[in-house]
Amino acid sequence: MAVITAPPPVVRRAADSRTVPALFSLSFFLLYAVFALREHARFRTTGYDLGIFGQAVRAYAEGQAPASEIRAATAPAGFTGDAYPLLGDHFHPALALLGPLYRLVPHVGTLLLAQAALVALSVYVLARTAQRHLERCIALGIACGLGWGTQQLIGFDFHEVAFAVPLLALACRAYLDGRTRAAACWAAALLLVKEDLGATAAVFGLLIARQDRRTGLLLAFGSALGTVVVLYVVIPAFAADGRYLYTGQVTGAHGLLDGWPVKSLTLLLLLATTGGLVLRSPLALLLLPTLAWRFTSANPAHWEPGLHYSAVLVPIAFAAVVDALRRGVRLPLSVPLAAALLLLPTQPLAALATPGFWRTDPREAAVRDALALVPDGARVAASNSLAPHLTDRATVHLVADGVLDRRPAVEWIVADRREPWPAGAVERVLRRAGERGWRVVREADGIVVLSRQSAARARALSSPFTTFPLAFRGSSGTNSTSLGTL
Structure with a gap:
């Protein structure tokens, strides 16, 4: 066998x-x-x-x-x-x-x-x-x-x-x-x-x-x-x-x-x-x-x-x-x-x-709230650190010199006032937007959201975040509903 x-x-x-x-x-x-x-x-x-x-x-x-x-x-x-x-x-x-x-x-x-x-x-x-x-x-x-x-x-x-x-x-x-x-x-x-x-x-x-x-x-x-x-x-x-x-x-x-x-x-x-x-x-x-x-x-x-x-x-x-x-x-x-x-x-x-890498900064929440105000499909100018968070759902330009003269025109601005690049561009663009009558929708923790829409519309959009009209605080400490005072 x-x-x-x-x-x-x-x-x-x-x-x-x-x-x-x-x-x-x-x-x-x-x-x-x-x-x-x-x-x-x-x-x-x-x-x-x-x-x-x-x-x-x-x-x-x-x-x-x-x-x-x-x-x-x-x-x-x-x-x-x-x-x-x-x-x-x-x-x-x-x-x-x-x-x-x-x-x-x-x-x-x-x-x-x-x-x-x-x-x-x-x-x-x-x-x-x-x-x-x-x-x-x-x-x-x-x-x-x-x-x-x-x-x-x-x-x-x-x-x-x-x-x-x-x-x-x-x-x-x-x-x-x-x-x-x-x-x-x-x-x-x-x-x-x-x-x-x-x-x-x-x-x-x-x-x-x-x-x-x-x-x-x-x-x-x-x-x-x-x-x-x-x-x-x-x-x-x-x-x-x-x-x-x-x-x-x-x-x-x-x-x-x-x-x-x-x-x-x-x-x-x-x-x-x-x-x-x-x-x-x-x-x-x-x-x-x-x-x-x-x-x-x-x-x-x-x-x-x-x-x-x-x-x-x-x-x-x-x-x-x-x-x-x-x-x-x-x-x-x-x-x-x-x-x-x-x-x-x-x-x-x-x-x-490092613990800081995993810790959520309170400022992150403020940035997300600001970005959420931009509607899908909008034309927006965003500062360098914010731009990639909008490219999936909006047409995004960089907050840089000349961005307000683009055609078709941008409708929104979302800017981080601490943004280092392009050097000084954020403040220059905000100042020019104020001169043209743009309205502040929201400002918190250095993040500014502006819209070309009417002031009434801007206040309506900002109402979930505050119960009083938003104001832009310039370097002098005075408040204004427009950036024209910059």
Whole structure:
């Protein structure tokens, strides 16, 4: 009689298990999402950039070309339109992918969640890359998820480069795996994210050409040609003045000599977060295009390690770490992890551990009450920190010089008198509105709501919040129902 024995248990190698990278990715997604949504609820997001991108994605969801009334505040001289065409500012058709999501959930928070998911996806890809080539992924996964560039992106509203982060991670992983055609395809998609990333794709093509000459040269040539077409044909075709606005910001070799105390800090952080291993891999060449345009820019904000500009460096840097270690360079993965943990108290996500981050400020309630007064579908001018809270249901301009002269005219103003940017614009706009007879609907905790409607209508709207006519308290301490006394 034959004895039937059970098959031997299948033992999966650690390098084949997706569970740990998936758990890392999910954990970081939740971390990023909670932080971003809470920052938005605390009115720490802004019209520049979340409000602008919210208007762009809303336009895509409605089947229209992306345009932004908020961006019109800093449009080139001579622009008289209502909404600035955003493809004439930057080339980012990848944003159209968020249109269907926004149509299902028409809220600017959809963009924040999408960004959190895109960055978390890159953590998964890089952890899997380390798992495959080094057979360990925990330290690198945490270091990547807490990386300085990663946190700066999550901590600054929303930006289109969020799409570039997983694309670069996927391209680098395919390159390290020897899948050159897949790497080229992922890299080519960078041209749809932002115009400067075409240079990164071209350099990637030169790297791929070392393994696959035909595929690499095709990517390099196609990316270079595509970048030229975008910069000199596509963007000027949409731009109000027929040119690429940011050409003048690149100062060349002369500008490269300026600001090195700040630029050095950016480079130091890049080296510290990778334990210096970023320089031990050919993938480091992919960092050069981004660093080149940033360090030759006339805008000091591009030099520093803050904001979102360093996010695209993270997947390249950590893929380079994996490459260096698999080549035999000896350095414990705990070094990048230790660097990320040491920098953590200075990074945005550190706020999650502070009581103030979770505490509701009484002023938040005042702001929400003020925003609730603006009816759906209205044309409103809002200050920078309030604008993204209205873009889902209203046509929103920025409280900036000239906003009262827009046509069609705005009907409401919601302004935070503490708003620092544009400098002094809130007070100037309020003063001009008073001179034109606008009426105060509500003022509390420095938040002012005005309407072009009649005074009687304004008082009716304000009645749920007060039993006496609202008055604007100017700097002299006197009250008036009009801003004309400012």
